[in-house]
Amino acid sequence: AASVMDILQIDDEELAGAVKYSLIELLRNVVQHSASAGGGVAMAQYYPRSGLVEVCVADMGLGIKSTINEAYPEIDTHLKALKLATLPHVSRTFKPGGYTSMSDNAGLGLFFIKQITSLSGGSFFLGSKDALVDIWGDKEGQQKKLYWQAKAGGWPGTFAYLQLRKDTIAEFDALLSVCRRLAAEAQKYPAELALDFIE
Numbered sequence: 001a002a003s004v005m006d007i008l009q010i011d012d013e014e015l016a017g018a019v020k021y022s023l024i025e026l027l028r029n030v031v032q033h034s035a036s037a038g039g040g041v042a043m044a045q046y047y048p049r050s051g052l053v054e055v056c057v058a059d060m061g062l063g064i065k066s067t068i069n070e071a072y073p074e075i076d077t078h079l080k081a082l083k084l085a086t087l088p089h090v091s092r093t094f095k096p097g098g099y100t101s102m103s104d105n106a107g108l109g110l111f112f113i114k115q116i117t118s119l120s121g122g123s124f125f126l127g128s129k130d131a132l133v134d135i136w137g138d139k140e141g142q143q144k145k146l147y148w149q150a151k152a153g154g155w156p157g158t159f160a161y162l163q164l165r166k167d168t169i170a171e172f173d174a175l176l177s178v179c180r181r182l183a184a185e186a187q188k189y190p191a192e193l194a195l196d197f198i199e
Contacts, residue, residue: 001027001042008046010053015166018116018175019044019053025109026057026160034061036157051166058159064128078131079149086114086126086133088183108183113162115179118143121168125161130154139168 001023010016023044030040036059044055065081068090075081084090088111110126117124118137126133130153134146 004042004044008044008053010046010166011048012051012166015051015053015164018120018164019055022113022116022162022164023055023057025113026055029109029158029160030057030059030061033064033067034059034157035067036061053164053166054161055164056159056161058155058157060157062157064126064158077149078129078154079147082126082128082131082133083147086110086135108179110160111183112176112179113160115182116175117162117164119175119178120165122165123161123163126158127155127160128158129156 001020004023005016005020008016008019010019023042027040027042030036034040038060040057040059040061042055042057044053046053063078063081064085065075065078068075068081068085072081072084072090075084088108090111114124114126114135116122118135121137121139123134123136125135130150132148132150134148136144138144
């Protein structure tokens with residue numbers, strides 16, 4: 001992650017912080033969950049003129065469903081697994097409701113990345129096997145979502161691609177505070193959040 005940041009040379013401190021955080025979280029997922037024999041590939045590009053940063057991390061591993069089934073055996077499709085994986089406090093490490101301390105950030109990485117990109121008017125794509133989630137934010141920070149399921153084929157492992165925009169990313173610390181607040185609310189009202197991925 002540090003090498004990528006050296007190459008990108010982003011002069012905006014808030015944008016650089018968001019990119020580095022996102023890259024580390026995406027790489028951590030590959031290392032901890034993918035079981036990809038060849039590891040993963042990470043790429044990033046910064047367009048100084050437009051202020052756009054693109055980051056992609058991909059692996060050829062088990063896919064999200066296989067990993068998440070350890071804690072959530074009822075998830076029976078790759079699409080449901082993607083929807084679940086982008087919710088806060090979802091981790092293969094802990095059973096649902098298995099931990100309550102906000103100091104434990106397990107299960108918050110993909111949720112934070114999704115929120116950071118969409119709240120700042122960027123885009124987040126997450127693909128695994130035959131499923132793809134496309135989440136983006138409009139100029140007002142309202143989140144939009146599209147869920148796709150491939151009719152044939154798909155990606156053999158998991159990939160995540162995100163776009164961050166220099167001119168619309170808010171204070172990074174403020175964005176993280178919003179993410180933490182939303183994650184805390186999710187612990188209080190998990191049943192409401194479950195509606196997004198069960199059906």
